[in-house]
Amino acid sequence: MKTALIQQQWLQNKETMRKRTVKMIAEASKAGAELVVLQELHQGPYFCQYEDTNLFDLAEDFEEDVRFWSGIAKENGVVLVTSLFEKRAPGLYHNTAVIFEKDGSVAGKYRKMHIPDDPGFYEKFYFTPGDLGFEPIETSVGRLGVLVCWDQWYPEAARLMALKGAEVLIYPTAIGWFDQDPEDEKKRQRDAWVTVQRGHAVANGLPLIAVNRVGFEKDESGVLDGIHFWGTSFVCGPQGEMLATASTDSEEILYCDIDLKRSEEVRRWWPFLRDRRIDAYEGLLKRFID
Amino acid sequence: MKTALIQQQWLQNKETMRKRTVKMIAEASKAGAELVVLQELHQGPYFCQYEDTNLFDLAEDFEEDVRFWSGIAKENGVVLVTSLFEKRAPGLYHNTAVIFEKDGSVAGKYRKMHIPDDPGFYEKFYFTPGDLGFEPIETSVGRLGVLVCWDQWYPEAARLMALKGAEVLIYPTAIGWFDQDPEDEKKRQRDAWVTVQRGHAVANGLPLIAVNRVGFEKDESGVLDGIHFWGTSFVCGPQGEMLATASTDSEEILYCDIDLKRSEEVRRWWPFLRDRRIDAYEGLLKRFID
Numbered sequence: 001m002k003t004a005l006i007q008q009q010w011l012q013n014k015e016t017m018r019k020r021t022v023k024m025i026a027e028a029s030k031a032g033a034e035l036v037v038l039q040e041l042h043q044g045p046y047f048c049q050y051e052d053t054n055l056f057d058l059a060e061d062f063e064e065d066v067r068f069w070s071g072i073a074k075e076n077g078v079v080l081v082t083s084l085f086e087k088r089a090p091g092l093y094h095n096t097a098v099i100f101e102k103d104g105s106v107a108g109k110y111r112k113m114h115i116p117d118d119p120g121f122y123e124k125f126y127f128t129p130g131d132l133g134f135e136p137i138e139t140s141v142g143r144l145g146v147l148v149c150w151d152q153w154y155p156e157a158a159r160l161m162a163l164k165g166a167e168v169l170i171y172p173t174a175i176g177w178f179d180q181d182p183e184d185e186k187k188r189q190r191d192a193w194v195t196v197q198r199g200h201a202v203a204n205g206l207p208l209i210a211v212n213r214v215g216f217e218k219d220e221s222g223v224l225d226g227i228h229f230w231g232t233s234f235v236c237g238p239q240g241e242m243l244a245t246a247s248t249d250s251e252e253i254l255y256c257d258i259d260l261k262r263s264e265e266v267r268r269w270w271p272f273l274r275d276r277r278i279d280a281y282e283g284l285l286k287r288f289i290d
Numbered sequence: 291m292k293t294a295l296i297q298q299q300w301l302q303n304k305e306t307m308r309k310r311t312v313k314m315i316a317e318a319s320k321a322g323a324e325l326v327v328l329q330e331l332h333q334g335p336y337f338c339q340y341e342d343t344n345l346f347d348l349a350e351d352f353e354e355d356v357r358f359w360s361g362i363a364k365e366n367g368v369v370l371v372t373s374l375f376e377k378r379a380p381g382l383y384h385n386t387a388v389i390f391e392k393d394g395s396v397a398g399k400y401r402k403m404h405i406p407d408d409p410g411f412y413e414k415f416y417f418t419p420g421d422l423g424f425e426p427i428e429t430s431v432g433r434l435g436v437l438v439c440w441d442q443w444y445p446e447a448a449r450l451m452a453l454k455g456a457e458v459l460i461y462p463t464a465i466g467w468f469d470q471d472p473e474d475e476k477k478r479q480r481d482a483w484v485t486v487q488r489g490h491a492v493a494n495g496l497p498l499i500a501v502n503r504v505g506f507e508k509d510e511s512g513v514l515d516g517i518h519f520w521g522t523s524f525v526c527g528p529q530g531e532m533l534a535t536a537s538t539d540s541e542e543i544l545y546c547d548i549d550l551k552r553s554e555e556v557r558r559w560w561p562f563l564r565d566r567r568i569d570a571y572e573g574l575l576k577r578f579i580d
Contacts, residue, residue, distance in 0.1 A: 114565045133570050153562050155445030155493050156571050163579045192492045192529045199489020202482045203445050239482045272443050273578065275404045280423050281446050284574050288563065289453045 001141050003035045004028035005254040007233040007246045009215030010045045017043060022072055028253050029076035034102075035141045037081040039211045039233075040149050040174040041095070044085070046213060046229070050221035051125045059087035066098055066106070074104030079139045081146060083172040085126075086111070095127040097146045097172060099137045108137035112148040113157065120178070120224050123150070134160035142167040142260050145206070149173040152193070152210065156284065158200035162273070167260050169200060169208040176213070176229035190230050190248075198240035205238045205267040207258050214250060238266040291431050293325045294318035295544040297523040297536045299505030300335045307333060312362055318543050319366035324392075325431045327371040329501045329523075330439050330464040331385070334375070336503060336519070340511035341415040349377035356388055356396070364394030369429045371436055373462040376401070378418075385417040387436045387462060389427045398427030402438040403447065410468070410514050413440070424450035432457040432550050435496070439463040442483070442500065446574065448490035452563070457550050459490060459498040466503070466519035480520050480538075488530035495528045495557040497548050504540060528556040 006024050011017045021042060028036050041047070043065065047055050065084050073080040079102055086096035095112035111130030115123045134157055136143045145166025151157045152171045161169060175193060177186045201208040214231035233246040235256040244256040267273070283289050296314050301307045311332060318326050331337070333355065337345050355374050363370040369392055376386035385402035401420030405413045424447055426433045435456025441447045442461045451459060465483060467476045491498040504521035523536040525546040534546040557563070573579050 113567050113570060116565065118559070118561075129567065134573070150565065153493060153560065154566065155449065155489070156566065156574060159445065160571070160573050160579075163573055163576060165580065188529045188531045191531065195485060195530045196489045196492040199445070199486045199493070202486040203443060203489070239478045240485045241478045241481065269408070270443065271408075275406065275440065276444065276446065276577070277403050277419065278575050278577055280403060281450070281575055283424070283450050283453055284446060285568050285571055286453060287566070287568055288455075289450075290455065 001034055001258045001260060002032045003037065003209060003235065003256050003258050004031070004033035005037050005209060005211045005233045005235065005246065005256070006039065007211060007214050007231055007252045007254060008039060008042065009213070009251055010217050014043055018068070024253055025072055025076050025078065025080070029078050031255065033255065034078060035081070036078045037170055037209055037211045038083060038172060039213045040083045040172040041085060042083055042172070046174045046217050046227065048123050048126055049120050049217070049219040049227065050223060051122050055126070056087070056093060059085040059093050062086045069098065070100055070104040070106065073100035073102065077102045079107070079141045081144070081170055081172060083148060092128055093126060094130060095123070095148055097148055099139065099144060099146060102140055107139045108135070110135070110137070110146045110148065112151065114150045114154055116150040120219065120227055134164065136161055136164050136166035145169045147171050149175065152197050155200060155203065158204055162204035162206055166206065167263065168258065169204070169206055171197065171208070171210045173210055174213045174229060176227040179225060179228050190232060194232065194234065198236050201236050201238055202240040203272060205263050205270065205272065207235065207237050207260070207263070209235050214248070238263045291324055291548045291550060292322045293327065293499060293525065293546050293548055294321070294323035295327050295499060295501045295523045295525065295536065295546070296329065297501060297504050297521055297542045297544060298329060298332065299503070299541055300507050304333055308358070314543055315362055315366050315368065315370070318545070319368050321545065323368060323545065325371070326368045327460055327499055327501045328373060328462060329503045330373045330462040331375060332373055332462070336464045336507050336517065338413050338416055339410050339507070339509040339517065340513060341412050345416070346377070346383060349375040349383050352376045359388065360390055360394040360396065363390035363392065367392045369397070369431045371434070371460055371462060373438060382418055383416060384420060385413065385438055387438055389429065389434060389436060392430055397429045398425070400425070400427070400436045400438065402441065404440045404444055406440040410509065410517055424454065426451055426454050426456035435459045437461050439465065442487050445490060445493065448494055452494035452496055456496065457553065458548065459494070459496055461487065461498070461500045463500055464503045464519060466517040469515060469518050480522060484522065484524065488526050491526050491528055492530040493562060495553050495560065495562065497525065497527050497550070497553070499525050504538070528553045
């Protein structure tokens with residue numbers, strides 16, 4: 001399965017950004033990509049750097065956004081993983097991945113389940129935690145275990161997707177550094193982010209795709225400087241082996257041929273699912289066991 | 291907390307092996323180690339390469355083994371993590387980690403929960419799956435989340451230890467290559483092993499210690515050549531950052547100062563436990579969701 005990961009910097013304007021993304025999708029499609037994955041909230045800035053009720057306006061066009069990306073998927077004949085700001089009802093919004101089939105139909109959607117909230121990442125203000133569960137999405141290129149950003153730190157999410165038959169794990173994401181952090185701390189953070197995801201691939205015998213934003217985005221509130229998104233979009237195989245990695249500083253289409261059949265082989269060697277102690281996992285449903 | 295990981299090759303004889311281990315523990319203690327971790331089934335060969343009822347004899351001395359290592363812990367004033375073959379009743383055996391306090395008392399034990407069974411690793415024949423659950427062991431150096439080998443591939447085990455307040459994850463282990471495997475496959479396997487464990491450290495904000503056997507052990511049944519244990523014992527911190535790594539080919543005492551307080555800081559930055567979706571994890575208690 002030829003896959004294209006589209007890593008982008010924010011171009012300060014939705015129209016300009018969309019045009020650029022569309023151009024990159026067309027290029028990927030021409031290059032033979034069947035599956036195209038976009039980064040988290042790819043139509044706009046990473047707007048969660050501060051809390052402002054006016055920013056809910058960004059979700060007003062959700063229906064139109066869906067129609068727009070449906071058209072793009074169809075035009076280019078690709079399965080397309082988008083990441084949109086969904087208005088579901090007044091005062092009820094989600095961080096939602098909408099997945100389109102090659103004919104433009106909606107193959108399925110996933111509402112981000114784990115919602116972070118940290119200085120510069122005020123997502124609990126904007127996004128209601130998802131209520132669609134962890135359900136892989138059936139498409140013509142395979143069963144896609146689409147998760148979003150903060151989900152990538154949770155082995156539970158990856159495992160549930162695997163138990164429901166996902167053939168690949170996919171994470172549109174937006175993560176970066178604060179420029180004032182020391183270099184060694186930056187390295188630890190980026191390595192941790194790559195490592196925990198490679199770990200999910202290993203534990204579940206599944207390939208994994210992560211697409212991250214790149215470049216600096218100012219905190220318009222002035223409280224912090226802003227976030228320097230670290231790019232590094234990557235694909236790894238079912239042993240966690242790195243298959244492709246993008247740069248830390250540039251817009252990029254990262255291509256990767258993913259062999260979904262390799263999981264069969266790897267899981268025969270390392271049949272982790274066989275030996276899970278489901279009789280002893282009940283504590284996983286608790287917040288903490290004290 | 292100054293920690294010593296004792297990575298060893300099998301010396302063909304229990305008495306010789308014990309003497310060597312004891313000497314290394316004494317050296318580690320003199321060097322200031324408070325916690326000493328031994329490799330999986332450190333008193334003997336990795337005997338699970340073939341199935342032979344006579345090999346249950348190796349568990350006959352379990353009570354004496356416990357007394358012996360109790361004495362060594364006391365003599366050296368260290369918290370000692372051992373890995374023994376436990377006879378519990380005729381026909382009922384476990385792969386059991388016994389943890390000793392500095393005064394030689396038994397701080398607790400853990401019976402390996404996830405049992406592998408693959409060509410060259412016929413553990414389901416020898417070891418009844420553990421029935422003590424995933425319970426951290428309280429010691430004078432901290433709350434130890436001791437797991438064993440195959441457990442290291444399971445995010446569930448690490449998470450349960452974290453939810454029960456473990457302050458460090460510890461894995462005595464025995465894993466290696468078959469010499470006839472191609473070099474790139476060997477690399478993938480070893481990397482996967484390191485990566486999945488570093489992933490547990492990241493996901494749980496905990497430091498992690500893995501102690502592996504090293505050197506070649508012949509398959510006495512002649513069915514396979516034998517296993518080349520790949521060493522690579524290591525310690526990583528709560529961001530998965532590598533703190534110390536042993537060689538792939540030699541006996542070694544690997545020292546590492548582990549700062550248990552760092553977890554507090556890392557978990558404040560990345561409060562993963564806060565956002566777990568325990569309302570949506572029920573599927574984790576299923577074998578597969580089809």
